[in-house]
Amino acid sequence: MVKFLIILLVIWLVSRYILPVVLRLVVGALVKKQAQKFGQQFGQNPFTQPPRPSASRSGSAPGEVHVDYVPPQEKAEAKGFKGGEYIDFEEVK
Template sequence: MVKFILTLLIISFVVRYVVPVVLRLLVGAFVQKQARKYGQQFGGTPFESPFTPPTGPPPSSPGEVHVDYVPPKQKKSKPTEFKGGEYVDFEEVK
């Protein structure tokens, strides 16, 4: 009977204190391995924020904005003569 209780206490101690530590180490190593594999596959570094600002030349002076492309402006054409809108005959139905 004493042997059974001692075995039960040892198993409960291992399950309560040792298993969580071992699992934390194993899962952490697995996550790091997957992050490295992801970084190699997609060309990024592990745990890199996807919202990093683009790396480009900084503006030459504070407050100055550099624009790479400006679309051409289209001139608004004014109608030369207004002939009215589209009219539809209307009948009131009772």
């Protein structure tokens, strides 16, 4: 009976504390391998960061924001429309 309880305790400890760590490592390695295969299929590596364009500029300071594209301004006639007329809502019982 004591031998059975010790085996049961060991199985519980392994499944509670060791198995999740091992599974996390195995699944993490599998996901990383599959992501690299996927990236190679499309010509990119998902675990490398793309080069930063602001780092190549010598005049920009760290943390400085640079905007490459400014959208065109809307026409003034589109801003003149304020909406339709107000219709009062009356609840029907």
